[in-house]
Amino acid sequence: MDAFTIRVDAAAFDAGQEIARLSADPGVGAVVSFVGVVRRHGDGDNVAALELEHYPGMTEKSLAAIVAEARARWPLSAALIHHRVGRLALGEPIVLVVTASAHRAAAFAACEFLMDFLKTQAPFWKKEIDADGHSRWVEAKSSDEGAAGRWQ
Amino acid sequence: MDAFTIRVDAAAFDAGQEIARLSADPGVGAVVSFVGVVRRHGDGDNVAALELEHYPGMTEKSLAAIVAEARARWPLSAALIHHRVGRLALGEPIVLVVTASAHRAAAFAACEFLMDFLKTQAPFWKKEIDADGHSRWVEAKSSDEGAAGRWQ
């Protein structure tokens, strides 16, 4: 499997298996991962599930561009972005980003960079669904724009 | 199991299982993990294994103090440090640090903070063992002291 992987689908992921896969290169000393999880308090206070919509085609292109940018900035051995779509219940994982490098500073920085850009550049939209069935589209956060801005 | 866990032993860990465990709180939206791996190029160029020595008693105390400091700085829902000891072959995981929070900025910062302090404050020592059986104690890196210094 390619050392740099992008997946957008409804399937769950196995973070431990992916971390182990990205650790296999004997040059890798540090593997950092981020998992985003559906939580109860979002824009609403009693979120039971999220519905994740995306723009097929553009999603994959924008994620590939984000990964290419990370590789230009840090010496990465491997990276993975797996973003789920469709309906995800409270507590379920939404996104997995894993970065592997010889040293931890590069792995940490690249993982955080990928998340900041994924939150502001990749065409995904979240709809929150409350326990009573009411739903609303999540509003973009200015804190995310700020987090992405620090890399420029 | 307690939301804040410290383990020092020879056993392997299951990063995916620990990430899932720390995601269980409905307030958790972000889980960041770090895995350190035995790599071929350390102080030597053909490392086949590491021997990890530690100071039982002080190790656990210093890790508990590091976790307490992280909790004072960031709103964490859960955290885990699992540091292995004994002989670990090339490619094997050495340490797992997982942090969980409502938001990703706190989870990333706390995970990186724990690693920086673990590298400079916790009484572990690595001996590199080459394929031909030669061995040497790893020298402390000034880059690690620098990384820890930025939090002060």
Next chain:
Amino acid sequence: MKLKLLYFARLKDAFGRDHETLESDAASVGALLAELRARGGAWADELAEGRVFRVALNQELATADAGLATGDEVAIFPPVTGG
């Protein structure tokens, strides 16, 4: 010329459709937006000057001055919220 338009998330709900094929003479993204606004109702509201939305031309983010050609795919959507 023929354009393929796509709408996502809140805009998809507001416009009651996720895509349409449009015969248009709009020379730019800005001209296309003016044409859509002229439909009134949700189109005028959601695409008003003060509202925050994004436009992608052939799957790349684009600004109002980007030129259009027949067969182009133009997507209009709110700021993204994935991750």
Next chain:
Amino acid sequence: MKLKLLYFARLKDAFGRDHETLESDAASVGALLAELRARGGAWADELAEGRVFRVALNQELATADAGLATGDEVAIFPPVTGG
């Protein structure tokens, strides 16, 4: 008074032991280090003023001016390299 001394990593190898019990009158960590240096050989080399090592008193990092009491556990080791 009786002190429990522990050595780790390179210092354990250099001193040929990982612990010892010492009967000492050293009032401080600094005085204890001077007593150990006076053994000569690896002790004088490894604990020389210019060398980098750490001392923990009862499992907390300590400096040369820290006072000693009977039963104290004093560990001497190189800078740490875990993680």
